Amino acid sequence: MTKYASVFILLCLFLFSCKPKKNIVYMSNDNFEQEVSRAKYSGLHIKEGDQLQILVSAFDDIAVRPFNLGTMTRTGNAASGTSGANTSSSPSEYTVSSDGTIIFPVLGAVYCKGMTKQQLKEDLESRLKRYLTDPLVTITLTNFNISVLGEVKSPGQKTSPNEKLNLFQAIALAGDLTYDANRTNVKLIRTSEATGKDETVSLDLSEASIVNSPYYYLQQNDILYVEPDRNKQVAVNNDSATDKWIRYGGIALGLVTLIISLTRK
Numbered sequence: 319m320t321k322y323a324s325v326f327i328l329l330c331l332f333l334f335s336c337k338p339k340k341n342i343v344y345m346s347n348d349n350f351e352q353e354v355s356r357a358k359y360s361g362l363h364i365k366e367g368d369q370l371q372i373l374v375s376a377f378d379d380i381a382v383r384p385f386n387l388g389t390m391t392r393t394g395n396a397a398s399g400t401s402g403a404n405t406s407s408s409p410s411e412y413t414v415s416s417d418g419t420i421i422f423p424v425l426g427a428v429y430c431k432g433m434t435k436q437q438l439k440e441d442l443e444s445r446l447k448r449y450l451t452d453p454l455v456t457i458t459l460t461n462f463n464i465s466v467l468g469e470v471k472s473p474g475q476k477t478s479p480n481e482k483l484n485l486f487q488a489i490a491l492a493g494d495l496t497y498d499a500n501r502t503n504v505k506l507i508r509t510s511e512a513t514g515k516d517e518t519v520s521l522d523l524s525e526a527s528i529v530n531s532p533y534y535y536l537q538q539n540d541i542l543y544v545e546p547d548r549n550k551q552v553a554v555n556n557d558s559a560t561d562k563w564i565r566y567g568g569i570a571l572g573l574v575t576l577i578i579s580l581t582r583k
Contacts, residue, residue: 359535361434361435362434362459364433364435365431365509366415368413368538369413369461370412370457370460371411371412371458372410372422372442373455375454375456376446376450376452376453382453385424385449385453386423387410388410418431422442424449425442425446432511435457435459438457439455442455459481461477462477463475464476464491464538465540465541465542466491467542469544470493471492471496476492482535484536485504485521488536488540499545501523501524503521503522503545505521506519506520506536506542507542507543508533508541
């Protein structure tokens with residue numbers, strides 16, 4: 319009986335020592351459904367360096383050509399009797415300059431920094447009504463990039479085809495968090511539109527209330543850094559200390575061996 323009792327005690331100690339890792343579940347709050355129902359998306363704001371594809375359409379196909387970069391060259395060459403090199407009818411691409419403007423055909427410089435796509439769309443359509451009947455403007459952001467670093471399976475810069483991108487979709491682009499990730503302290507680095515400086519906030523992905531955060535939906539050029547949990551940090555430090563002892567121990571052993579070999583001669 320004593321032998322089996324000892325085995326039983328050792329087994330119990332082993333089982334109780336293997337505690338599950340805390341905070342490994344996303345949005346574990348009991349009020350999950352209530353919290354998620356409050357999530358809101360306010361849209362992206364156009365920033366310096368954004369690349370925008372803008373296509374203008376109207377009932378009169380000929381009249382609209384001067385307002386699209388892909389067709390304005392063809393229109394001008396047709397008038398001079400020559401064939402245009404650019405015959406593409408694809409949407410035109412514009413880069414927002416450092417002064418917050420794009421240079422639009424006929425209209426000239428149009429300030430758009432800080433606007434949403436809907437606001438820019440309405441502004442351009444209002445300006446174009448001077449030249450076109452019922453103009454329709456379509457705008458697409460083509461360089462929606464974010465960076466995901468740290469304890470994820472596929473770190474790096476990610477390009478999203480979806481401009482309405484939340485934290486968990488961004489993490490999915492990076493292949494999800496690793497087991498060693500600290501889900502309670504994910505760093506988000508974002509450039510402030512007001513100051514032009516980077517600001518850093520900490521996000522707890524284990525709480526369902528994360529969807530109420532103004533940082534739940536990402537903006538272009540956001541950076542997510544997922545730090546390792548304390549267990550991994552301790553393990554890495556211990557490994558580093560062990561490596562040092564092995565290295566220094568090897569050097570010391572080599573010196574002792576050298577000294578002994580020299581004294582024997």
